[in-house]
Every structure is written in C-alpha cells, then in structure tokens.
Amino acid sequence: MAPGDSIRLRLDVSYDGADFSGWAAQPGRRTVAGVLTEAFARLLGPETPLGLTVAGRTDAGVHATGQVCHVDLPAGRWTELEGSLLRRLAALMPPDARVRAVRPVPDTFDARFSATFRRYEYRVADTPWGPEPLRRHDTLGWVRPLDLDRLNEAAAGLVGEHDFAAFCKRKEHATTIRAITRLSWRRDPDGICxxxxxxxxxxxxxxxxxxxxMLTVGDGRRAPEWPAKLLTLRERSSDVVVAPAHGLTLIAVGYPDETEYAARAEATRRLRA
Known part of the structure; x- marks a missing residue:
C-alpha cells in the first residue's frame, strides 16, 4: 500500500445517553462523538483525521445499542492495531460508551447515506409504581394505564411514506417526508410497553x-385516528408533546449488500436534497 492509503472501518457502538449531550461534537459539552474522537486521538495522535461519520445523530439523553459509524485510519496504523484496537478502545473510553465491533469495509460504505433503515425502541412503564429502579434511565414512567390495542390502532395509521412535518423540528432546505416501514407496540413479560x-x-x-x-391515544385522551390526521399539516403541531429522551434507544441500522453501498448512498443523497 502507498503511504497515503487509508482503511475504512465500520464501528458498532453502544452508549447510555443519560450523561451525553447527544452524539454530535459540541464545544464545551460531553458527547459520544467527542469521547470516541478523544480515544482515537490518544491512539493515533490528535492530528490524524478520522472522517468520523455516524448513521444517526441521536439527541441528548437518547441511548443506543445498535449505533453504527465509520472512520478512515491510515493503512499502516490499522496493520499495527488490527488485533488490539477493540481492547485499546475499551480501555480509553468511558464506561457509558462502548465500541462493540470493528471491521474493515469498502470505501464505498457510508454509515449515514448507505443505510437502508434505522430502528428504534421506546420503553414505557404504566405501572402505578413506575419503572424498576435499574431501568429508570431507559424507561419512561406513565401515570395513566395504556391500552395496547389503542396504541397499535394509532400506530397503523402512521405506517407508510408521508410528510411528517407535524412531528418534526423543521430544518431549512430539508425534507420532512419519510417512509415508516414498521410501527407497532408490544407488552413485554415484565409489563413494559x-x-x-x-x-x-x-x-x-x-x-x-x-x-x-400515540401515548395520548393509549391512555384514552385522544381518538386512535388523531395522530394520522395530523399528517395533513405542513408545519409542526403544537398539540404534539415530545416524549422524554431517556425512553428511546437506537437498536439497529440496516445496510444493503456491500456491492450496493455506493448506489444506496447516492440515492439517499438525492432524496435528502
């Protein structure tokens, strides 16, 4: 390999978002990207560019068990660190953020634009006593009993490609059209919705x-068809309350076959533009 060659690495990352101000690096704030970049800087030197790119920039307080990002390492350093990188990162990163896997990928892989889907879970305890203490950081306590059938009826009306402007914080020149392929509720054996x-x-x-x-439907305050009716709006609805961040976890990011990385990234960039 030539001296300037680099290797693209896919990193699978987990973190407890409670003490992070989200993923993206911010001056003076503790972020997941910040602690990850700091760990690599200690390994490679602060002047080594990483090109750190993430699948989804989670907000402050949001967790992840299936986050994906990529970095570009000098080929020579990868050769030196290949057998020990995961262990070295574990020693350098804080206990609330972990790199669980590292593997080389083609340079056409883009953690953000090559992704075909992102999957999240949101946990809600509607028990009178609230969430179990050991799950308080990833489970919302809801004071009203929730009806699973009503929740799923509301969810069904939101599946498909729609303009979700009523549910989004709009950014200039960015589309709010999204395609939801799955939206459902279940009640786990421990009673958590x-x-x-x-x-x-x-x-x-x-x-x-x-x-x-949907929670206002599940507890009986709104009709099951109400969330879907909001899809006719072209601006954020003031009637929609944003659920707290701590109940939300990014659990998976999907990608196509590696022969399709570049085509998927190109298509996504066109769509988002």
Missing part, C-alpha cells in the same frame, strides 16, 4: 413526537 419504529430515516424529534402522540 415497547414501541418499535423503523424507517429509512428520521427527522429531528420525530420518533419521540410520534410516541408522545
């Missing part, structure tokens, strides 16, 4: 807004 939502991508605060709207 769990929403699973999957889409090609999400705009800011979209998942938590959808959950907030």
């Amino acid at each position: 769990v929403a699973t939502v999957q889409a090609d991508a999400f705009c800011q605060a979209m998942v938590r807004s959808l959950v907030g709207a």
